[in-house]
């Protein structure tokens with residue numbers, strides 16, 4: 228197979244021909260021209276016309292061959308379309324003014340879902356910013372292909388970048404386990420931007436929304452999506468509960484530090500883990516501690532009891548259970564537990580809504596961890612725009628542009 232026919236095959240061109248390939252291991256230059264006497268498609272409507280004139284030569288970066296840079300060189304033709312006027316032809320290997328060939332965009336974008344962007348750049352001999360351009364192009368294509376009409380259950384969460392100094396609001400499609408939208412800040416306004424982007428028609432079709440018991444989000448959801456059932460995420464609720472138990476332990480460890488400094492040392496995870504996940508050594512330690520009537524132990528028992536809430540087989544029973552648990556917690560003389568109990572009670576309607584619409588953000592956590600693993604390895608996610616791009620590309624499950632080659 229000659230280089231010319233190899234290029235022709237990977238580009239899948241019919242209206243164009245490879246004139247010659249020049250250069251060597253430093254870089255290949257592929258000269259393209261129109262196939263003789265071909266009518267070419269108008270760039271706006273696709274109807275075919277005779278070539279009217281030609282534009283100056285342009286270059287496109289193409290997929291490297293054996294690590295050798297490949298440039299496609301071509302003078303785009305113009306046609307005189309009956310409906311659109313004088314238009315540039317629709318170039319099959321490129322898109323708009325992008326200096327990258329479509330197959331290169333797909334290759335770079337595909338690998339960027341698996342590897343850090345600078346690694347992808349090194350692998351294909353392009354700069355980090357070229358990889359970014361490819362991802363930007365792929366995300367724009369994917370978003371244009373999909374209208375998100377089928378959204379029914381959303382999960383809303385925040386994610387941090389720059390070691391927790393800056394936060395973003397992320398909206399997930401819980402049914403399809405993918406990211407729908409990402410925006411800077413974690414206040415009501417950032418979520419409002421999402422609902423505005425979604426538009427009133429699609430907002431009205433949302434049946435359930437899951438998030439933390441965090442007031443700025445809650446007000447905006449009620450205002451913009453009045454039809455949706457608001458469900459407070461059980462994973463967030465449990466993490467508030469674990470924090471309360473840990474606060475009790477820390478306070479008690481301080482109280483006991485004079486008399487029994489060793490007693491609560493290293494017990495943090497014994498109290499926070501699910502009982503079933505304890506090692507046998509931790510279990511022995513716990514059974515000793517349980518006999519001492521510690522405050523931490525009382526908080527621990529309240530925590531273990533609370534998780535039974537979601538085992539109730541109806542909303543009514545769960546409400547009865549919570550009333551009983553609330554009394555226990557508020558009479559425990561443990562301030563963090565009392566505060567947690569009141570927080571749940573203030574949000575009880577949304578907590579119990581889980582029995583009507585059983586959604587949670589469990590899948591979101593897994594997706595976030597995956598995204599963080601990719602973004603931590605890469606430099607350059609310093610700007611909000613690039614971060615959002617990386618999140619949408621990594622978790623949006625967006626379709627990639629079709630090319631002759633599939634690089635799966």
Ligand SMILES: [Zn+2]
Nearest residue numbers: 269272308311
């Ligand atoms: Zn046209």
